[in-house]
Amino acid sequence: MSDTILGVDGLSVDIATPRGTLHAVRDISFSIKRGETLCLVGESGCGKSMTSLAIMDLLPKAAKRQTRRLAFAGEDLAGASKRRINALRGNRMAMIFQEPMTALNPAYTIGNQLIEAYRLHRNASESEARERAVFLLGKVGIASAAERLGQYPHQLSGGLRQRVMIAMALMCGPDLLIADEPTTALDVTIQAQILRLLADLQRELGIAMLLITHDLGIVARIADRVAVMYAGQIVEEGTTEALFRSPKHPYTRGLIDCIPVPGRTVPGGRLGVIPGVVPSLVGDIRGCSFRDRCSFAQDICAQAPPMRGTTDSQSWRCILENAA
Amino acid sequence: MIGYILKRLGLALLVALAVSIIAFFLLRLSGDIAVAIAGEGAQDEDLRLIRQTYGLDRPLVIQYLDWLWQTIRGDFGTSIYFKTEVSKLVLEKLPTTIILGFSALGFALLISIPLGVLAAVYPNTWIDRLALGIAVVGQAMPNFFFALILVMIFSISLRWLPVSGSGTWLHFVMPTIALGYYVAPAFMRLIRAGMIEVLSADYIRTARAKGLPAGKVIFKHALRNAVVPVVALTAVQLGFLLGGSVVIETIFALDGLGYLAYQSITYKDFPVMQIIVLLLSVLYVLLTLASDIANAWLDPRIRVA
CATH class of the missing domain: 1.10.3720.10 (MetI-like)
Incomplete structure (x- = not known):
């Protein structure tokens, strides 16, 4: 299908640890259409970041990726050469990271770091690349962009650095942008700005975006589709509307109950809480990984839960037809 | 940056000065120059004469200051063994x-x-x-x-x-x-x-x-x-x-x-x-x-x- 930009099929990430193999990502599948925003949500340690790094082939050495198919614009990258991956990375697929403070090289000016990928992938001259960099810095809302090119990362605030990172990711006009918790490390006031910027750019440039976050408030605002991850698996996936209107999986329900809603949440009242902690992902995991924290848990949950919901708008992994 | 360099340069000068003092006194402790000039088994009378001629009978501090002043002016003295100017x-x-x-x-x-x-x-x-x-x-x-x-x-x-x-x-x-x-x-x-x-x-x-x-x-x-x-x-x-x-x-x-x-x-x-x-x-x-x-x-x- 030509309108699917990213098709992930059966992706697993295993990390060898002294205590055994940690199954960080367990056989997940999803796809993103051109121009679509998919949000991957879940608690810390549920495998969101590992998923994004696995797609970009940037996993740390200890982590091993397995996948049936990793299709980018119809091309299977599962067994692609390093050279081929490098030709796509930073060019047609780009990534923004969580930590803008450390994601830029302290030894080089931001201009130097901005033009690098463009010169490489587009064979552009330095002046062409600088022109493009100035244009994009303006686009991400950085004033007096031309002067900024000569500055070093340490001279910029966290918010500005993340804007630079966004501009850097957009240099070659990618088809897919992966943003791994791009606002988590920023001040709350800056978070909203950066998020709006990302959403606007995504719409304007028609880029497909995989946004990784643990903040459902963000999801409701900018996602077309949502995939909820729990303990390395996608437990529910669907359109933002369907998922927020009638969450089917008890975990999704729990997450949504944790968001304060103006008007409905009473000041001083209790917010929703999901009791317990994420289970260990080391060793074999049998049955539903959420059952220890689930108020609907039954004996049958010790067996692998079925995938329910055949429509494109919503599917979930639970023995219950409808938890809500 | 300029201030930083000047500060470090001042410190460097002090270190060099300290080393020159230590080196001077340590070398004097290691042996007698007069003996080195005159050779082993020289007469006491000769040694006294040499000490007088080279100013070795003065207090060490005076000798050091004298040596320092000469050195700063670029006069490094003459080699006892090679008999040529040390600077050369x-x-x-x-x-x-x-x-x-x-x-x-x-x-x-x-x-x-x-x-x-x-x-x-x-x-x-x-x-x-x-x-x-x-x-x-x-x-x-x-x-x-x-x-x-x-x-x-x-x-x-x-x-x-x-x-x-x-x-x-x-x-x-x-x-x-x-x-x-x-x-x-x-x-x-x-x-x-x-x-x-x-x-x-x-x-x-x-x-x-x-x-x-x-x-x-x-x-x-x-x-x-x-x-x-x-x-x-x-x-x-x-x-x-x-x-x-x-x-x-x-x-x-x-x-x-x-x-x-x-x-x-x-x-x-x-x-x-x-x-x-x-x-x-x-x-x-x-x-x-x-x-x-x-x-x-x-x-x-x-x-x-």
Whole structure:
């Protein structure tokens, strides 16, 4: 299908640890259409970041990726050469990271770091690349962009650095942008700005975006589709509307109950809480990984839960037809 | 930046002054100049005359100040053994030592940077082990011993290189390797440790995410950051190479400052010894200063405040 930009099929990430193999990502599948925003949500340690790094082939050495198919614009990258991956990375697929403070090289000016990928992938001259960099810095809302090119990362605030990172990711006009918790490390006031910027750019440039976050408030605002991850698996996936209107999986329900809603949440009242902690992902995991924290848990949950919901708008992994 | 340099320069001057004081008094403690001039078994009467003539009967502090004043004015005195001006002697020998120092440094960097980088890129593999082995041997083996092995192989067995002397560039090959190999392990370990740390940095992931080829990631983005502490070490090691070439220059009869130092110690040539110690300490201090400045310049966080 030509309108699917990213098709992930059966992706697993295993990390060898002294205590055994940690199954960080367990056989997940999803796809993103051109121009679509998919949000991957879940608690810390549920495998969101590992998923994004696995797609970009940037996993740390200890982590091993397995996948049936990793299709980018119809091309299977599962067994692609390093050279081929490098030709796509930073060019047609780009990534923004969580930590803008450390994601830029302290030894080089931001201009130097901005033009690098463009010169490489587009064979552009330095002046062409600088022109493009100035244009994009303006686009991400950085004033007096031309002067900024000569500055070093340490001279910029966290918010500005993340804007630079966004501009850097957009240099070659990618088809897919992966943003791994791009606002988590920023001040709350800056978070909203950066998020709006990302959403606007995504719409304007028609880029497909995989946004990784643990903040459902963000999801409701900018996602077309949502995939909820729990303990390395996608437990529910669907359109933002369907998922927020009638969450089917008890975990999704729990997450949504944790968001304060103006008007409905009473000041001083209790917010929703999901009791317990994420289970260990080391060793074999049998049955539903959420059952220890689930108020609907039954004996049958010790067996692998079925995938329910055949429509494109919503599917979930639970023995219950409808938890809500 | 200018203020920083001036402050460091002032400090460097103080250190040089302190070294000159210590060197002066230590050398005086090590023997009697009058005896050195007159020779062993000289008459007491002669010694008294010599002390009077050279002002050695004055208090040590006065003698030091006198010597310091002469030295600052550029009058380094006359060699007791060679009977020529010390300044001429030192200037004559200095180039040989400087050439040897820099070529040894160059050799050390030439083998330690690739080995250090390779060891860091492939940690805990046979490449890493091999690099470590080369480093351990280099550090454990005394350089005079290594020098003799080189002589046995390249001069006596293969007859490729001259055993001693300083006539042609060929005379510098073995001293360079012997001296350079001795300091290379320190560089290698520093580069390996620095590279391993830098390679796990977030900005390396960013560089890889841009699709840059591995070479560019390693040499542009990683090495540049890993090399900062190496610069500081370079200056210190260069000081060691210039001052510590005494043994190597003596083995190869390479006619440099180190060989001169060895000779002046043997012949109790006090004026020469004193100037060599002072010169080497000043060089050391200047090199440390240069490394501080280079460090500041390499790190934009210090350079661009």
